[in-house]
Amino acid sequence: MGNESYPMKGGDGTFSYTKNSSFQKAASSVAQGLICSAITDKFDAQKFLMSTTSTAPASATSTICIADLGCSVGPNTFTAMQNVIDTIEAKSKIHSQSPQFQVFFNDHTGNDFNTLFTSLPSNRAYFSAAVPGSFYGRLFPDASLHFIHSSYALQWLSKAPEELVNMDSEAWNGGRIHYTGAPQGVVDAYCRQFFKDMELFLDGRARELVVGGMMVLIMPCVPDETVTHSQVPAGIMFDLLGASLLDMVKTGVISQGQVDSFNLPIYGVAPKEMEALVEKNGRFSIEKMELTNPASAVKSTEDSLNTSVSGNAIARHLRAGMEGILSNHFGVDIMDELFDRFSQKTMEFSERFNACHKQGTQLFLTLVKRK
Numbered sequence: 001m002g003n004e005s006y007p008m009k010g011g012d013g014t015f016s017y018t019k020n021s022s023f024q025k026a027a028s029s030v031a032q033g034l035i036c037s038a039i040t041d042k043f044d045a046q047k048f049l050m051s052t053t054s055t056a057p058a059s060a061t062s063t064i065c066i067a068d069l070g071c072s073v074g075p076n077t078f079t080a081m082q083n084v085i086d087t088i089e090a091k092s093k094i095h096s097q098s099p100q101f102q103v104f105f106n107d108h109t110g111n112d113f114n115t116l117f118t119s120l121p122s123n124r125a126y127f128s129a130a131v132p133g134s135f136y137g138r139l140f141p142d143a144s145l146h147f148i149h150s151s152y153a154l155q156w157l158s159k160a161p162e163e164l165v166n167m168d169s170e171a172w173n174g175g176r177i178h179y180t181g182a183p184q185g186v187v188d189a190y191c192r193q194f195f196k197d198m199e200l201f202l203d204g205r206a207r208e209l210v211v212g213g214m215m216v217l218i219m220p221c222v223p224d225e226t227v228t229h230s231q232v233p234a235g236i237m238f239d240l241l242g243a244s245l246l247d248m249v250k251t252g253v254i255s256q257g258q259v260d261s262f263n264l265p266i267y268g269v270a271p272k273e274m275e276a277l278v279e280k281n282g283r284f285s286i287e288k289m290e291l292t293n294p295a296s297a298v299k300s301t302e303d304s305l306n307t308s309v310s311g312n313a314i315a316r317h318l319r320a321g322m323e324g325i326l327s328n329h330f331g332v333d334i335m336d337e338l339f340d341r342f343s344q345k346t347m348e349f350s351e352r353f354n355a356c357h358k359q360g361t362q363l364f365l366t367l368v369k370r371k
């Protein structure tokens with residue numbers, strides 16, 4: 001289906017995701033407690049496990065299989081997986097069970113799996129394997145997983161909608177790189193692409209999870225339809241990135257056509273949209289849907305937004321995530337200038353950030369496979 005792949009910056013250099021993912025870490029740490037509660041309340045591990053005291057079902061196993069979809073290069077995936085395992089283990093002990101754990105780390109084939117696997121925690125008590133490929137297709141055999149986790153990955157679409165580069169379309173998005181501040185036709189095209197992708201995602205996972213298996217999704221979102229993307233932190237960031245590119249058009253470093261033909265394949269979902277998609281799929285129950293506030297966890301960042309150091313930190317985080325896709329289109333040579341220009345817009349970012357919606361811009365969703 002023409003999935004495009006732009007993994008995070010690999011290795012462990014200055015601009016690597018490994019060194020520049022503390023914002024995502026802080027944001028997903030907000031979700032860790034919710035994951036513990038979801039497992040404690042709704043994840044029935046003993047149903048899947050062989051028991052010495054009772055008659056085990058024919059499908060019983062001694063191993064709980066867990067997948068992290070869109071794991072990137074670490075370290076956040078390790079923290080998240082350990083949290084899931086610790087909680088399942090603590091719950092299993094109550095039932096005198098001690099399962100083994102298998103963790104599948106999934107990301108695009110182009111992900112730097114070498115960096116990921118060389119930094120696997122040495123004291124881990126789980127088996128590990130890589131599963132390369134897009135999560136918008138099938139990744140695992142039928143009914144082979146008990147728990148699926150995905151954090152800050154599902155905002156990536158399989159591709160930018162094609163209509164955005166068609167000048168005759170209502171969705172023509174010339175002069176912008178995203179839908180922040182764009183006409184409704186552009187927003188609708190992004191929304192349609194998200195729905196297509198998410199339907200494939202849910203169909204695949206519904207087949208891969210066992211009945212009773214759990215899926216936890218954490219993703220950036222817009223709290224409701226009254227809030228536009230230009231009022232949430234990610235939208236402001238993409239807006240300023242677009243403005244930095246347009247500055248470079250003015251100085252002749254890149255062409256207007258290059259900007260017109262580039263669109264970020266990223267979508268911020270609204271909770272109601274996710275609810276509709278899960279209902280349409282029909283194979284999961286929504287056990288919890290909660291809006292959390294990642295800005296509270298990145299408070300130290302927020303506090304220091306007025307300093308140039310933090311401007312650089314924001315630029316480095318954005319670069320770790322976006323350099324792949326941007327350099328693929330604009331060329332690697334302009335990256336230093338682009339992110340220098342972006343970090344010079346920190347003051348504007350700071351003002352808009354202070355005024356924007358920070359409440360409820362992270363969606364936490366717990367689904368249980370029901371049939």
Ligand SMILES: C[S@@+](CC[C@H](N)C(=O)[O-])C[C@H]1O[C@@H](n2cnc3c(N)ncnc32)[C@H](O)[C@@H]1O
Pocket residue numbers: 003006007008021024025028069070071072073076077106107108111133134135136150151152153154156157158321
């Ligand atoms: C911002 S990183 C988040 C990484 C990690 N979960 C974390 O919280 O730090 C998003 C990751 O999702 C991956 N990703 C995006 N689309 C994907 C897809 N269709 N299939 C698999 N991985 C995907 C990207 O390659 C990237 O590594």
